[in-house]
Amino acid sequence: MSDDSYVFEGPADEPAAPRDNNPPLSISELSFALKRTLEARFGHVRLRGEISKVNRHASGHIYLTLKDDKSAIDGVVWKGASRGLGIQPEPGLEVIVTGKITSYPARSSYQIVIESMEAAGAGALLAQLERLKTKLKDEGLFAPERKQPIPGFPAVVGVITSPTGAVIRDILHRIAERWPCHVIVWPCVVQGDAAAAQVANAIRGFDAMTPDGPIPRPDVVIVARGGGSVEDLWAFNDEALARAVAAARIPIISAVGHETDTTLIDFVSDRRAPTPTGAAEVATPVLADLRYTLADLDRRLTGAGGRLIEERRIRLRAVARGLPARPEDLLALPRQRLDHAASRLGSGLQRGIDRQTARFAGVSGRFGRVLLDRVIERRTDRLSAVGTRLIPTLPRRLDQAGVALSALTRALASLDPGKPKPGFARVEDGDGQWLTSATALSPGLGVRLVLADGSRGAHIDDGAEPPPRPRPTPARRPKDPPPGQGDLF
Template sequence: MTDSDAAPSNAQAYSVSELAFALKRTLEDAYGFVRLRGELSKVTHHSSGHVYLTIKDDKAAIDGVVWKGSVRNLSIRPEQGMEVIVTGRITTFPAGSRYQIVIETMEAAGVGALLAQLERLKQKLHAEGLFAAERKRRLPSMPAVVGVITSPTGAVIRDILHRIRDRWPCRVIVWPVIVQGEGAAAQVAGAIRGFNAMTADGPIPRPDILIVARGGGSVEDLWAFNDETLARTVAEGTIPLISAVGHETDTTLIDYVSDRRAPTPTAAAEMATPVLAELKAAVSDYDRRLNQSGARAIEGRRDRLNAAARGLPRPADILALAGQRLDYASSHLTMGLRRNVDLHARHLAQIAAPLRPALLGSRNDQLRGRLDQLNLRLNAAIPRRLEAEQIRLASLDKLRQTLNPKRPPRPGFVLVTRADGSTVGNGADLASGETVRLMFEDATREAVIDGDGGVAPPPPPAPKPAKRPPTPPTDQGDLF
């Protein structure tokens, strides 16, 4: 019987999608938790935050992915060639018919892998200049405040405090952190940033030097101090820092970026502080040497002075000539003063000879005669001046009376005023029925204006008064 004669099958036909998702569910149910060891290859850090990679050994390979939310929880950074142990679940990628592992945790598979990762990180930071000797800060010689970053429990902090207390009593500020495991690097970096953010005048004084300390341990135990972020934080700090992590044979990444590496925490305390007793001894030695040097300098100058004095004349010989000159001058001083007084006396007598009392009396008589003449002239001039002023005053008074508008009118004239006392100058200014007051030379009368008014004919010209003869000028003379 041929194939064409076979009976049709009753098996259900799956679609591609149905089969792909059925296989996906089967794998996820069967391998929901897998712990896998292998070497990383094709590591890709995507811009979305996910990490795509391949885990392989010498015979097979499997694709893997670390979602963005799990990347920050990884204890190591995935890099090409690392041997790791990962945990996750097996799933498929239906669009490509591939299976893959979704990684949730990752750790180095051995010391060799950790050291290889550390070596690559060291090369990277060295290329950036973080290990350069010229960027390392000088440690203060006599710090007033020492900051210690370490675990608050254990022998490390006790050794440091004991050593500092014996050598250089100063203030020690301890920033407690964990020094091993997840989160240790972040806490140490935060403590370094916190110390550097302090101010000198703050409630807690800013340390002059920092010590990062931890006891010895395996590579895995000290791995937190190989963190790249921690190394960069140490390099960015402004306070000098001593790294004292592990024993003398242990080396971590912050040893290269710190300003000084100490083989042990106790050695770090010795590097950070001087010995007070040694300083006191040094000061005492400097004082002794200063006194000795001063004594030698004085003695040498005394010898030089004595040697120079031997070539100088005696002080008595130097002063003898000056004393002789002084004696000679003093012997002639009295005679010279007497001659000087006689000379001035003769000069005074020559000047005083023409000066006689009679000469002064004649001068006084001349001045007294001039004063009498001035008094006579003054007494004669005053009455004439008074008479002239009186005549002038009488003339001004007559003129005042003539110009007074309120004076009584002369015969034949009348002064017309209104009821309010104002003077009427023109007849046209008066209204019919208005009451006016007429002031004559001898009496005053009231009148009422009648008619429509009009311009009155001009009065006949008044006779001109006879001219008075001018007052003859009075010669009053001059007082001075």
Template sequence: MTDAAPEAATTEDGNARPYSVSELAFALKRTLEDAYGFVRLRGELSKVTHHSNGHVYLTLKDDRAAIDGVVWKGQVRGLSVRPEQGLEVIVTGKITAYPAGSRYQIVIETMEAAGVGALLAQLERLKARLADEGLFAAERKQSLPYLPATVGVITSPTGAVIRDILHRIRDRWPCRVVVWPVVVQGDAAAAQVCAAIKGFDAQDGSGPIPRPDVLIVARGGGSVEDLWPFNDEALARTVAACSIPLISAVGHETDTTLIDFVSDRRAPTPTAAAEMATPVLAELKGYVGDLSARMHRCGGRAVEDRRGRIAAAERALRRVPDLIELATQRFGIVSGRLGAGLARNVAVHERELVRTTARLSPLLLQRPQAVQRQRLDGVAVRLPPAMARGLERASERFSALSKLYASVDPERPLQRGFARVTRADGSIVHAGAALASGEDVAIKFGDQVTRQAVIDGAPGASPSAPAAPKPSKSRPKPGLPAQGDLF
């Protein structure tokens, strides 16, 4: 199969040769790409989809037709406008077909807004979205420093803007000015301004270039297309995220860009931005001089006030002898009454002492002693009988416990002729039936312990002729039952 369209051919019966679906689809694809390798279309965007893989899929339409389009991931960043629903654009690319679906589409390489109206409509939608995010809120804007030591200027190094700013700062407040040169027009302007703002913001002041106290983004006037890079969304977000107070001075007073809304302060002109960023040194000197004069006047008034107070106090101190004479007179009167007062006090205490001693007598001490002595005598009389009764009761309890101990002593039955049979592990045998044949047992009498072996249920007996038990030599005591055979 060649690159050309499939040639007409006939079969042996004279009919046209049938093509496969793939042959026809790829032939049409090559025909479209060869005939429309470069086209420029104008239309309205619809069904815009920003895919997660970075590609953008859309439809370009007018009032009577529509064509699908795609912007590959590598071309998205180079577009001058962001594809949005309803935006009228002019695109360039090539027409191609998708054989698997029998569809044709345009692969877009460039995209631009179709006229100023489309650009402004896109800008209004972007402004509304950023305003909803709170980037225009007044509470997030920073205040400008009153006495900046370093001013950072982001603008073109050539032209009248930088000269006006430097001249104005030199006249008002001689300080250090750091210029970050950028282009302020064209497709690369927004990216360079973003890089300059981030570069200033990333400095920590430890290097040779100091960190600016305030930034100025400046550009001269121009058309909407010339100022359009300052309406870039990425630039607006960079300005909003900058930690250094920033003044926007783009265009003339009637020109408005997106960064004017997100910056901390907007200046109508670059010269006005320099005036906002710096105070007037002469005015500060005059203000300081006025404060110094006011301080001297206030100090003079304070000295005069203190002098008047001292004079008034001096006039009052001239009556010191009169004050001392009055105090001396009061002291004489009080000292004259002191002796008579002490005598009266002694007399009063003496009468109280006589009245108290009249009530004191030996009987007050003897009566409690007699009562205590009678109680002690009573206790001494009752104590010996009580102790004797206690000892008698304790002796009776001891005798009862001794008898109880003797009755439960396990060795006492052995003294009366009984014996105790235990196994090898020390357990007591309570019945002969519990013994096994050949088991060793210990028999304890009152005087000794013997060891026996149980054969056929009787210790020491022959299996064939069991021995008759020997009669007991001891006679049972009167009143006690005779001891039986343990086995």
């Protein structure tokens, strides 16, 4: 008898029920049995298909669907495995995945647990690259105005590449023969899954250096790698690496692959070189050419100075031909003219004095004593006539002016704010300054009210209407006693 079989014993008077050789299974028992079978049979599979949808869960797991032209299968990438994927899953990307087949008992569906993922071919990689290029271009990372100029005479050149390849030897040799300067090499791998992160860290490391630090900060950085296939250069198409290049404050020259190879950092870098050797030529000038240029400029400067001096010499000789042989002859004529003018100066001054004296004598004859007496007499007559008209009316005018002055004095006294009239008050602040505007009165301000018979302190309220002052109640008059009633006293 099987261990899974059991016997139901009924009442003693009833016959025993027959045993069941095919007992029913629960749904969970069947689901987990299928799960164990799938995992034992398909513990390691490689599938090729197109990703149709991707769902990145908040937990870090990635859920996706793989399909071909006839079928589809669900896939899951656990959080721990998602960091080590060769490429990041995106809808429409054709990939080859490796993992194991399992089932999800809660929905009675099977799925593949993906452990690794790679692009199915160059076409898929290029399609993914185009989508990423479009994304970064829309963000403005390819804009020409954000690219930095390459310094013309760098003192320090940084190089990010493999320290063992032929690329670094070519760059160092080319820099040494063109522009001997200080070169700092940041070694890193340039192929594989770890290449993108190492190159990005090297860029950030160079960017974090200071010019006066123990290691000088490069003036320009070269990111270099030799040629290869699309898969070999795929690390330089990484989005994080491209953003690190775009954010760098140091000018970046990309020299990845041969002239026909193009990677994503070529678009975000400040300058693209066709080859690593070409990057060394872009980053440095030719010292011999500079020396030749300086020598040529010095030769031209010397020649220009000599020609200028010769031109001045010729002009001086031409001017000298019009001059007399002796310098004293230049001053002979002016000296003669000065002597002639000096000899005429004394007689000219005397003639001027005589002429002005004659004019004064002719004019002074018309200003005799008789003329002055006539003028004084006319002015005296006019003054007498005016006095005759004004003297009788002068007392009356003085009386009228005195009355008007008295009236103005009384009006001024009645309007003087220094002496308020009854019924009026002058408002002063704590310093004794007069307050003449309501805007100067703030709630709670202490003021003094100066009236005609004294002054009192007060405080300004919040502007509400004061309560009406109660009127005094008139005293009642005693009623007259009724007529006919006598006085008790």
